[in-house]
Amino acid sequence: MPAVRSKTQPKKLWPKFEIDVSDPANDKIFDIHMFEKYLHDRIKVNGVAGKLGNTIIITKTADTTINVTSKIDFSKRYIKYLTKKFLKKNNLKDWIRVVSTDKKTYKLKYYNINQEQMAE
Template structure:
């Protein structure tokens, strides 16, 4: 009986020299907080669009176990087990903005030191109309 216990323990141990490979995940996000709060951007539609258009192995919508999408706090998070270009997420975001006719008001900006993007409004300032008459009078 003592031998059976020893054998059970030895079979539970890992073989020497065999390393278990760590599963690497790449995490990306798109922060849509500002336009969602203003009510001009629908995060649910955006998540559906990305899930349908996202290509894995050159097939759109073929996410499988490779890509997972989830929403939290007005952000769309994308986790992948395959290495993909971060710019692919920016490309899909820009295509969605163009389709929704929001490209004239919003642009996609990379967040520093993080793997993600943020949607921001364009800074549109009117010309210096107030200073022009003052300059003409002098």
């Protein structure tokens, strides 16, 4: 007797990514509202920028983190790319870098310039 298969598919978990901007936001050099709007305007869905619909949800939590939840396949690397473009546009790229802290999270950190100068 063959094995009986269930007709229901397992529930697919939506990819949820987090960007922690606490360090520069607390120092008041990074505007989290502008960054959230930048993501809304720049993320492309089916080749069209700015029309997220219900497929991608961008939320701001606790004034230091931005969560990006996607109902479609979405790359974490794409979030890093857009974050770096935002930093360059606002002339912050020389002081802030984007670092992956775990599988679902990016954190904006300052370059540690003092240690580099001491090593020379």
